[in-house]
Amino acid sequence: MEYTHHYASPFGGITLASDKESLTGLWFDGQKYFGAGLSKEHEQRELPVFEQADRWLSIYFSGREPDFTPPLSMKATPFQRAVWEILLTIPYGKTMTYGEIAKIIAEQKGLSQMSAQAVGGA
Missing domain, CATH: 1.10.10 (Arc Repressor Mutant, subunit A)
Incomplete structure (x- = not known):
């Protein structure tokens, strides 16, 4: 099962995806390839990995350098x-x-x- 979460950035909404342990996707809402690779079966849920990602994004968009990276597991060629x-x-x-x-x-x-x-x- 995949899970999604929404983050409100200064540049618009961001949708994040996770397998429950790591981030598996991140898209600016409405972009050309929005949700590419996201399974049709997914649900919105609050998860610790999303809390980490929110914290990372908030630090980044505040103009500071985050000192950590949330766990990543990207589906890719x-x-x-x-x-x-x-x-x-x-x-x-x-x-x-x-x-x-x-x-x-x-x-x-x-x-x-x-x-x-x-x-x-x-």
Whole structure:
């Protein structure tokens, strides 16, 4: 069973999903791929992992760097996981373009280039 929870961010509503132990998804409400990967059978519930995620999001949106990460268990292809692993290395307050991420993945795979569009889709 999957569970959902709503968080009101300064940029609009966010829906979070969990398997009860870890976060399995997070979407800004109304985004193009909202709920991608979320099972049809899910219910809204308060869980400790959602409390941790709410605390992390509140710290982040207040302009401070959270000193923890809630448990994550993302459903993903190997390519999506590679992109997400790079996203987790971006320092607080910094940004990285899809092109920069694509270059890192290309280097990791021994390729001459990688599509920035593919990275954006991940």
